Amino acid sequence: MSSLVIHHGLNKFLAKLRWPITIALAMACLYLVFNIYATGQVAWAMGVLLLLAVGFYVYLSKGALSYRYLFPGLAGMAVFVAFPMLYTAQIGFTNYSSAHLLSEDRVRTYLLEQTTPDEARTMDYTLHADGNEFRIVVTSRPATPAPTPTPAPTSASTSAASSPTIQYASPSLALLSAKPPNKTSMLPLDQASFALNPPLPLIEVLKHRNILMQLQLQLPNQTLLNYTGVSEFGPLNPVWKTSNNDSLVLIESGETYRPNRDTGNFENDKGAAIQPGFKVGVGFANYSRMITDPDFRGPFLSIFIWTVMFSGLTVLFTLALGMPLAVLLNWEALPYRTAYRTLLFLPYAVPAFISILVFKGLFNQNFGEINTILQSLFGIKPAWFADPTLAKIAILTVNVWLGYPYIMILCSGLIKAIPADLYEASSIAGASPLTNFFKITAPLIIKPLAPLLITVFAFNFNNFVVIALLTDGRPDYLNTKLPAGTTDILVSYTYRIAFQDSGQNFGLAAAISTVIFFMVAALSMANLKFAKINAENK
C-alpha cells in the first residue's frame, strides 16, 4: 500500500501541472493542424482537428470518464481500420495513380517551377585555381551578343553575328570548404585586378561538379546563370506561365493548356495531355472498366473464379484431413496421442512466411528437393511454377499443409463436447467406427463448425501472403493490358495493380478492393446468421 501513498503524492504534484501541460499540448496540436491546413490539405486538417478535439474532450470532461479508457483503442481502430476502408472506397472513384499522384494545385506549382536552359545566352566556363580557392570565368559565345538587361530571346539570332566575346570572372570562391557558396556576383574580366592562373583541365573541373551544380552566378546586369552542362553556365527560363481560368501557357509555342477535370490532365485544344496529371474524381469509371472492358474483364473473371476455388478447396481439403485427425486424436484406445498432436500442430507454429518460402524452394524445378525425389522415384521433373495447373496444385498443397492443424484443433474441441453416452449406446448396438463418425460425430459438430468454416473461407479468400510469397501470381496470362497472373487471387491482383509493375493504378486497385469489401461483408453476414441459428438451437 505504500506505493499507493507515493502515488497519491505524485498525483497532487501532477495535478498542479495539469493545466499548463494541457495548454502546451493544445498549442502544439493546433500548430500541427495549422501546418496541415497551410499546405492546402483542408480535409486532412479537419480530420486531424476533429480527432484531437475528441481526444481533448474525452480527457478533460468529467462526463466522458468511461471513454478515457476507450479512446486510444477506438481512435486506433477508427484511424487505421475504419478510415482506411472508407478512404479506399473514396480512392476507387478517382484516377489516383503514379501518373495522377498530386492535386491540381500541386501539379500547377510543379509545372511552373520547370525551367529550360536559355541556349542563346549560355556561356562557356573555365575554372582557375587561386591558392586553395577557385575562380570561375564565363565567356560568352562568339555567335551571340552579350546579355542585355532586358533580354529578348527571340531577337538573339537576328543580332549581329560578329559581336565580341565578353568575359566575366568571379571573386575567389572557397569551393572546398564545408559550406561552399551557392551564389556569387561576377565582374567583367577586363576590370579585374588580379592575375588569372591557367584554367584547370576538365578532369579537375569534374571533381567539383556537385558543388558547381549548386552555384548561381550573378552577372552585373542581374542575370542569374546556372550550371547547365559539363562546360556551360546559362540562364534558366521558365517553361510555363500562368494564364487566366487556371490554365497554363507553354512559353515556347504560346499554346494554352487548360486543366481537364474529367481526365485529370492539362490539355491543349488538340487534346494533347501534359504529364504529370492530377488527381480527379472519375465516378464509376473504375467499376465500369471491370464490367465493360473486355481486355480487363477476361482475366478479372478468371482470377475471381480461381479465388473462390482456392478458398473453397482449401476449406474442403483441410476439413477432409483435419476432421478425421481430430477423431483419431480423441480416440482413447490410441496411445501417444499427445505426442502426435504436438507434431501435427507444428505447421501452425512455424511462422507462415518461413514455411511458405521453404516450400517455394522445395518446389523449385531444378534445385528443389521435391523434384529430386520425384525424379528418383518416377523419373519426372514437373515445372511447378511455370505451368498454371501445377502452380495451383502446389499452392493448394502448401495451403492445406498450413491450414489443417487449425481445423484439427477446432474439431478436437468440438468432439470433446460430445457426450460419451452416445458412443456407448452405439457400441451396444454394435455400430462400426465409420457409422459412429457419420451418424454421431459429423452431424453433431458440423453445425457449430459451419460459421468457423466460413471464417476460414473468408480468411483464405484474402490469403495474400501465401500467393505473394509462393508464386507472386505467376505464371502470367499472355496478352493482357494489365499484368495478371493465373495463380493471382483478387487481393494479390489488387496489390500488383497498386504497388507493382502496372503503373501503380491506385484508383483501380481501390475499386477492386471495395468490391472485395462487399464480398467479405456478405460472408460475414452468412457467418453471423449461422452463429445465430446455433445460439437459438442451444
Next chain:
Amino acid sequence: MAIVTGNSQRWRVLAAHAFLWILIAITLFPLLAVISISLRPGNFSTGTLIPTEISLEHWKLALGISYQAADGSLVEPPFPVLKWLWNSIKIATISSLLIVAISTTAAYAFARLKFQFKSTILNTMLLLQMFPAVLALVAIYAIFDTIGTYAPWLGIETHAGVILAYLGGVAMHIWTIRGYFETIPVEIEECAKVDGATQWQTFRYVLLPMAVPILMVVFVLAFIGTIVEYPVASVLLREEPNLTLAVGSKYYLLEQRYLWGDFAAAAVLSGLPITMVFLIAQKWIVSGLTAGGVKG
C-alpha cells in the same frame, strides 16, 4: 468406458498409427529438409537429403560472418539477417506492449463501466475486424505518405509508422481480455471502492494484478501476430536495412539470385525462436482459439 475390444480393434489401432506416421512424415518433411539444406555446402547442389558433408558456410552468412570460399574469394553475407531479425523483434515488442496497454484499458471499460453506445461500439468493432488490412493497403499507404510529409519520423520507411499501423488491430484482443475480466468477481473491486480507491486505482491496483496471465497471453498473441505480418510491412518498408524478416526473407529466392542454402540457414535461425515461443504458448493459444470458436 465400457467399449468392447476385439481383434479388429487391434488392427484399427495399428492402422491409425501407420496413418499418423505417414502424415507426420509428410508434415515434417519440409521442416527437416530445410535444416539439412542449411548444413549442405553450396546454394545449387541437389545432393542427398541427409547431407554427406556438413558445412557451416550458410550459418556463418546468416550470422553475418563472411567466410573464405574454396577458390579463395571472400563470400560476404548477402542480406543483413540479424538486422532484419532485430527490426522484427523491435517492432513486434513495442507494438505488442502498446496493444496490450490499449486493449486492457478498453476491455476494462467494456467489462466494468456503463456508458452510452456500449453494445453498438462492441458490435462495430467485431464487424470491422473481419476486414483484413490487406484490402485497405492503398489507403494505408496514402495515409502514411501524408503523415510523412508532416512528421517524417512517422511516415513511409519508418518503423514507428509500422508500429502505429499495427495499433489499429486491437479488436480481438479487447474481446479476449474483456472475457477474462468478466470471470473475475466484481466484489473485490467494490471492496476497494468502499475503502476509498478511485476508479483508476481499482483498475490499476486491484483488477490489473489479477489479470496478469491473460495480459501475457495477449502479449504473446500480439507479438506473434505482428512478427509474421507481411502485407502492411511490405508496403511501408521498402529499403533493405529497414525491412522486417517477413518482408526481407523472400529476396533470398529470386529467380535471378537464388540462394537456397543461405535462405535455409536464415530461415532456421529466425524461425526457430518464433516457433519455440508459439509452442510454449500453445496451451493458451489453443484454448483461446477454441474459446473464440465457441463464442463465434
